[in-house]
Amino acid sequence: MRFLPLILRNFRRKKTRTILTVGSIAVALFLYGLLVTIDSALSAGVDVAGADRLVVRNRISLILPLPLSYQERLRQIPHCIEVTHASWFGGNYQDPRNFFPQFAIDTETWRKVFPEFAVPDDQWQAFVDDREGAISGRGTAERFGWKVGDRIPLQAPIWGGTWEFNLRGIYDGTRPGDDTSVMWLHWKYLDERRPWGKGVIGWYTIRIDDPANAVEVAEAADARFANSPFETSTETEKAFATGFARQIGNIRLLVVSIGAVVMFTLLLVTGATMASAVRERVPELGVLKTVGFADTGVLALVLAESVLLALVGGGLGLGLAKLFTLRGDPTGGMLPVFFLGGQRIALGLALAVAVGLLAGAAPAVGAMRLRIVDALRRV
């Protein structure tokens, strides 16, 4: 601690250089913060996906439907506890840019398959009793300032016209990653009112008794509908969510490669700063050694300076990234779980420390090896 002023004072030598270096580290870690937030937003569904749930979809494509009759036939498969279904409504609220998902669901089975979504029982009942009823996730309700009882018009480009729904309840997630952006509608109402495509649903979700039976159930389901006009593809919810994220692009690879390039550039910038900082300070390092600082002490001082520089810049960048994410999803609904977690902040700080150590290593070793007589001769 007593050496801290000695380290900190060095930042004042060339203020512009210090600001530029801290600034580039801050920009890099701000970028890191955003990238990992986007990455975790895209994989949020994967993290909370249940291992005891299977998703059954049309084998050809997720956007092609399945017959309603499959629900009973899926139920007969051993280890199936419950089968529910959902369909994509695809409505817009006020402006197509205000994207949020709406699922037309089977109200009789939905809550048995998705117990993690909490709705007060009276609200649920009011929803069940109203064909035009809807329940919205807390996230979307807060985003648009909806209250229970509001009448919500949605334009339906797939089905035509404007559909109005009565908001009967609001659900919450019970875990941090739970998606609260979805709005639930009645599948029965959709099926009744839509002009075409009647009697089909989007996908089934099966709750099974034990994750260990997932493969067996999935194979049995797909075998049951093989060679029919609607062949199925069944996978765990986790695999389904991952596949969904993969459709958006291999974001993780992108994140890692952008991150790596940024970190490498940062290493060069910080390394150059530290190298010239040591170079112009050679006689002073000689003085420190003269008054009795050990070679390893001088090494530690230079490394500490480099790490401190990186930590200040990194802290600044991560702090700004955190502030940015607190303002919520910037895409207007594409990334419902937009959250920069403590672990990822810690990882960012660890990266900054690593950059500081690596960038400072060569100059610090140079300072350590410096012979006093040579250093003082350069006065």
Next chain:
Amino acid sequence: MVSVDGTDIPGSLIRVRHLNKQYRRGSETIDVLQGLNLDVGAGEFVAFMGPSGSGKTTLLNLLGGLDVPTSGSVTVDGDEITSMSARRLSSWRARHVGFIFQMYNLIPVLTAAQNVELPLLLTRLGAARRRQQVATALALVGLSDRAKHYPRQLSGGQEQRVAIARAIVADPTFLLCDEPTGDLDRKSGDEILDLLSALSRDHGKTVLIVTHDPRAAERADVVLHLDKGVLVHDPATEPVA
């Protein structure tokens, strides 16, 4: 007492025997010190003189453990520093030697007080004790009112006095001064020399000073000349046998 012919003197603080120092520049070797002997008693004020390039700085660096000789030994207060490891040598320096250079060598981003405090950072003293010792050292060199000033806000003479405060703050066994007045005007130089003689006379410090300045030599107890790699007594101060 001071001797240069290799005879032991009673209670000598510094004892140098057969000191050789060669520098290698490409294929050429330069013999700077050639079998130099020196004994200095505690509390002496010794001036080293000699033409430029005669090896005065080299000698001072060896006495202070900043460099290692090609052969020979330097013993200070019973410790043979020429056989110490680099690590032991740096902690030995911190306890026993105060250095004063021609160019002051203050750290520009630290205040006068912080510069003076540097050697104390390596001790176990707490912040309050360190502050007290820094204040004492600055008072001794007459710069109590400049504690918060940065080197660039001080005159050359004041900078050198800060350097002296830094050299004495940890109460070292002896002071090594390499042309401490070489860069100063006459008046500031005199003040520095007054200060160094007071440290020797009133505080019993052993002071070894390299100088070109005859007035500096006048104040010394003994003047030694570096000539062809060995020390010889100045004829003017040669003690009558």
